[in-house]
Amino acid sequence: MRNPSSSSGPGSSSSLASPPMMKQRQKGLPTPCCSKVGLKRGPWTPEEDEVLAKFVRKEGEGRWRTLPKRAGLLRCGKSCRLRWMNYLRPSIKRGPIAPDEEDLILRLHRLLGNRRWSLIAGRIPGRTDNEIKNYWNTHLSKKLISQGIDPRTHKPLISSSSTTGPDPPLPQGPKIQPPAATMPYRNPNPGANPSPPMPSLLQQTSGDQGGPGIHDDQDGFFGGLSLERDDGWRDSDGGFAALDLQGSRGGDDGGEDGGIDCCTDDVFSSFLDSLINDEFVLHNQQHNVYYNDNHNNSAKDRQIQSTDPVTSSEPGFGLGTLWESTFTSPVLGLDEEIHGPLVDHAGK
DNA sequence: AATGATCTCAACCGCCGTGCA
DNA sequence: TTGCACGGCGGTTGAGATCAT
Numbered sequence: 001m002r003n004p005s006s007s008s009g010p011g012s013s014s015s016l017a018s019p020p021m022m023k024q025r026q027k028g029l030p031t032p033c034c035s036k037v038g039l040k041r042g043p044w045t046p047e048e049d050e051v052l053a054k055f056v057r058k059e060g061e062g063r064w065r066t067l068p069k070r071a072g073l074l075r076c077g078k079s080c081r082l083r084w085m086n087y088l089r090p091s092i093k094r095g096p097i098a099p100d101e102e103d104l105i106l107r108l109h110r111l112l113g114n115r116r117w118s119l120i121a122g123r124i125p126g127r128t129d130n131e132i133k134n135y136w137n138t139h140l141s142k143k144l145i146s147q148g149i150d151p152r153t154h155k156p157l158i159s160s161s162s163t164t165g166p167d168p169p170l171p172q173g174p175k176i177q178p179p180a181a182t183m184p185y186r187n188p189n190p191g192a193n194p195s196p197p198m199p200s201l202l203q204q205t206s207g208d209q210g211g212p213g214i215h216d217d218q219d220g221f222f223g224g225l226s227l228e229r230d231d232g233w234r235d236s237d238g239g240f241a242a243l244d245l246q247g248s249r250g251g252d253d254g255g256e257d258g259g260i261d262c263c264t265d266d267v268f269s270s271f272l273d274s275l276i277n278d279e280f281v282l283h284n285q286q287h288n289v290y291y292n293d294n295h296n297n298s299a300k301d302r303q304i305q306s307t308d309p310v311t312s313s314e315p316g317f318g319l320g321t322l323w324e325s326t327f328t329s330p331v332l333g334l335d336e337e338i339h340g341p342l343v344d345h346a347g348k
Numbered sequence: 349a350a351t352g353a354t355c356t357c358a359a360c361c362g363c364c365g366t367g368c369a
Numbered sequence: 370t371t372g373c374a375c376g377g378c379g380g381t382t383g384a385g386a387t388c389a390t
Contacts, residue, residue: 043358043384065375081376082359118378133379134357354388361381368374 040074044083048073052080053088086128093126097135105132106140110154 044052055071061084063070064077073080086092097105101124108120117129117136124132141151148156 041360062376077375078361078377079359085377086358115379129378130358137380138356350390352388352390354386356384356386357382358384359382362379364376364378366374366376369372 038074039068039076039079041079044075044087048075049083049088052083056084056088082130086130091126092128097127097131097139101127102135102140105136109136109140114152 040048051071051073052075055067059067059070061081064081067073067077067080068075071080075083104124105120108116108123112119117133121127121129121132136151144151144154150156
């Protein structure tokens with residue numbers, strides 16, 4: 001990780017670079033914040049950090065547009081906000097992503113997709129959407145690809161490549177390995193609906209106290225959740241669609257999303273907790289879940305739970321195990337998981 | 349040691365949703 | 370109803386760090 005202080009070198013090229021030509025805004029004129037005349041850009045200096053942090057601690061967050069002037073900073077409000085949100089906030093957690101955090105990211109990404117970084121970050125205390133996004137693009141997506149999993153759909157690359165259209169540009173991934181021969185990912189229904197199960201947020205038939213009784217099937221963690229609608233959760237191209245949370249953009253402060261129709265933050269929060277916890281518990285019950293990047297283990301091996309260390313070396317119990325079985329229902333195909341038994345709950 | 353390739357992540361950009369006058 | 374200010378989001382960029390040759 002780049003040393004924060006090292007990023008503050010004065011006279012960096014980026015800070016001297018002239019801002020690119022602003023595109024004509026579709027609506028209205030450029031706001032004051034967008035007129036970069038006389039404003040500094042590029043890495044923040046420790047002095048600027050101190051000024052900003054002190055000011056926000058004293059005056060509170062908000063009014064970012066006017067904050068630079070009030071605080072005496074030659075930055076635009078957006079830059080100040082970003083610096084505070086992503087770096088200066090006291091609650092920001094520093095250091096590498098922990099194994100449990102990584103697992104949470106993976107599962108939340110599978111649930112929420114690429115366009116809900118703030119929501120994912122909101123479930124991981126101390127982490128910012130920017131950090132999560134970067135970590136995904138630089139680490140996790142590559143890890144999935146190396147296991148033959150499409151990071152966008154969380155499905156095997158071979159089948160997904162023919163069903164989901166062009167793959168997203170891989171961020172600087174020239175060292176991506178071809179799908180491993182011992183790919184731990186099993187998809188019993190490769191031709192099935194490429195979209196993941198997408199439960200309704202309107203109804204949750206079980207409490208969120210560990211979600212007992214949720215799992216009608218052994219692997220699907222949406223059991224017991226009702227489907228309220230059968231549209232709105234697919235991309236227009238039929239590919240993977242994340243939870244379509246209305247109003248998720250422009251929501252509140254980078255975290256708890258408040259835009260779900262008919263849902264409160266608490267309900268959605270509980271919903272996510274339920275999904276996360278249920279899946280986690282389920283897998284720990286069924287498998288010895290290891291976090292194994294398949295390449296460099298020793299210090300990075302993170303054993304979340306294991307009852308038998310011997311099985312930990314078994315192929316197929318690497319990272320892929322987690323998502324493997326989320327697609328692997330012993331009884332139902334993916335479509336059936338979605339539209340089959342659960343539809344009974346959705347009829348209402 | 350020098351050089352080029354690759355990786356990481358802070359910062360920027362444009363767009364969008366909301367609130368308000 | 371309309372237009373603007375503002376906050377917030379996801380995608381992208383590029384400087385610096387690190388690795389490979």
